[in-house]
Amino acid sequence: MSNHSIATTMKNTGPIQENEIVLRTSDLTRRYGDRVAVNQLNLEIQRGEIVGFLGPNGAGKTTTIRMILGLIKPTAGRIALFGRDLASEPAHLLPRIGALVEMPALYLHLTGRDNLRAFGAVFGGVSQQRIDAVMARVGLQARQKDRVRTYSLGMKQRLGLAVALLNNPDLLILDEPANGLDPAGIVEMRELMHRLVNEGKTILFSSHLLAEVQQICTRVAVINAGKLVADKKIEELTRGQGEYVVQLEQARAALALIQQQSWGKKAYLDTTGKLITPSPQDSGRELSAFLFQAGFPPESLTPATQNLEQVFFSLINSNSQKGAE
Ligand SMILES: Nc1ncnc2c1ncn2[C@@H]1O[C@H](COP(=O)(O)OP(=O)(O)O)[C@@H](O)[C@H]1O
Ligand SMILES: [Mg+2]
Incomplete structure (x- = not known):
């Protein structure tokens, strides 16, 4: 969430066209020493899509997401957000993304509402009404005056999402949003994501759990050992x-x-x-x-x-046999 802190809340990149490509990565690559964490990744997301970014642990999902959020720099390749180059205008583009990456850095000794006030003050231009709306959106009104310390993991995750929504971003990027949640929490998160897409948001979310992705997204991009091994509509993948x-x-x-x-x-x-x-x-x-x-x-x-599970494992296996480690 710290990526918001330097940026303005003004949306000065112009109105969004229908079918606009919200995110495009071109040969995106990130190396750590000899290891290629993300390998020439080409990914495209259109406005209104909810795309599952699927792959086993260590596949390169978080590294990709961190590059899209401007938290780390690519070794090679480019990222375009809303048709503009991220490297050239990060301060204009990053405020249009809301992100939930790993455990949100919340103030545990403050109430839920005071957390939103604190983050809102950092972003600037966040009204009390906006905080009310976001609290309602994530279903935390009833607990907003309680300290975050007393929240369940699912509630903390939803408060993290509320922070991500403060700026009313066009694109939401969620890294393993179901991680650590109990089954009820997973259902809540899924329903929330559904509602956000219905309201016109675009969502990219990563998961290593196929069942999670299959139930919610319109398209899946499967990554393994840093490489994209499939990018298809769910129906196409299972046909x-x-x-x-x-x-x-x-x-x-x-x-x-x-x-x-x-x-x-x-x-x-x-x-x-x-x-x-x-x-x-x-x-x-x-x-x-x-x-x-x-x-x-x-x-x-x-x-x-075809069963999506079988498709997933056959993609991962055939890819691994082609010489990854
Ligand atoms: N800061 C880092 N330094 C060295 N290697 C890293 C670093 N971050 C990630 N990696 C490596 O990059 C690969 C991809 O990791 P990651 O993007 O976290 O995968 P995923 O999120 O899909 O589980 C892994 O092999 C991981 O060990
Ligand atoms: Mg990860």
């Missing part, structure tokens, strides 16, 4: 390779016939005896017609989808 899952009585006989077709060489039976097969002309209707005509009427026929 199958044009195969169908078919339940039918004589699956083995149907399989033998399908494997004789030019389009069916990759067909197989899964462990539960279901037929997994491509289809003629990539169409479920054609596959269904083929099976009927051949005397194998299917009981059910659905496009195959």
